[in-house]
Amino acid sequence: MPTHCPLMALDDLRPFSPDDAGELEFLLFRQDGVISSRQARRFLSDKAIRHRLVSGRWRAAHRGIYLTTTGPVSIHQRRWIAVLAAGRGRLAPLAGLSALAVLGLRGHPDRPIRVLISIDRKDTDPPPGVRVHRTRHLPPQDVHWAGQPPCTMPGRSVIDAAQWARTDEEAVIIVAAAVQQRLVGAADLVPVLERGWRLRRRAVIEAAVADATGGAHSGYEIDFARLCRRAGLPEPSRQVVRVDATGRRRYRDVYFDPWRVHVEIDGGQHMEVRAWYADMRQHNELAIAGERLLRFPGFAVRLRPDEVIAQVRAALIAAGWRP
Secondary structure, eight states: OOSSOHHHHOOOOOOOOHHHHHHHHHHHHHTTTEEEHHHHHHHSOHHHHHHHHHTTSSEEEETTEEEOSOSSOOHHHHHHHHHHHHTTTSOOOBOHHHHHHHHTOOSOOOOSEEEEEETTSOOSOOOTTEEEEEESOOOGGGEETTSSSOEEOHHHHHHHHHHHSSSHHHHHHHHHHHHHTTSOOHHHHHHHHTTOOOOTTHHHHHHHHHHHTTOOHHHHHHHHHHHHHHHTOOOOEEEEEEEOTTSOEEEEEEEEGGGTEEEEEEOGGGGSHHHHHHHHHHHHHHHHTTOEEEEEEHHHHHHOHHHHHHHHHHHHHHTTOOO
16 A cells, blocks of 8 residues: 555646646545645646636645635545645645544544654644644554545544543543444454554553453453452442343343342443343333442443442442441
8 A cells, every 4th residue: 555645746847738637626626625735736837826826716725735615614625734734745644533533433523633644754833723643653554545535544543542532531432432333343453452552541442442342341340349349348249140021031240139239330332222222121120120220331440440439339328238
């Protein structure tokens, strides 16, 4: 896979021809009317470019980046401006949530627009609202150069978005959303993590990937049992079999039997619509039977243990337990 588009590498000045007109028109169509001065000089002389700017046919979007359309600048055009400006006229891929927005992730705004460049490239003047990230690790398999605009591949995009998130909780939510919306799976995420490159909040991201792809459920139950022991709570039973109203066998993650308090630790599979409704139905059945059910996302057991234990303690005391 090429490391950058051939159109970006040419800087020659030659007479404008009908063939050039077709290529220029296609380039502008592909880039939603955004073009860099480096690209424009492949087809036009400096005088011809200046004429287009002075006449108002083109307008400057950023230093060395032109808009060839009128009217408000769309978010798609802003992404192209970011991709071209951060790369100094060559392509620099969208990354993190900005790449995921192009790839189809819903519900996560991509502001600021994020692009990724190699550590040896410089960018001292990105457009407003654009964040430039540098990396020592950007192998060809991590970039979809034919994207519109070019962006990092789904697995790399999710991992970067998680490490750039404001909080650990936000990082976990991004991983879970990408898996839930079928943008990525374990086959996309695990190889990125296994490369051994320096990664912010690696432990949190690895746990989130394992949870969202179905590999961390029992680990959360073990961690929960440890929390109970440290807090002086009763020892719960794990994976208790119960029979629901329809006669089906159900497994409860954690059960404090004498006080009829259930604790469910939800992994990524609980975010699916069908699983979500099934969980609600089971919750209702327990409430009808006079039992208590507490539910926590898996990441809360590790990231917010004090909150989890406080609520479990309150439920046990309300059910009659005395420390």
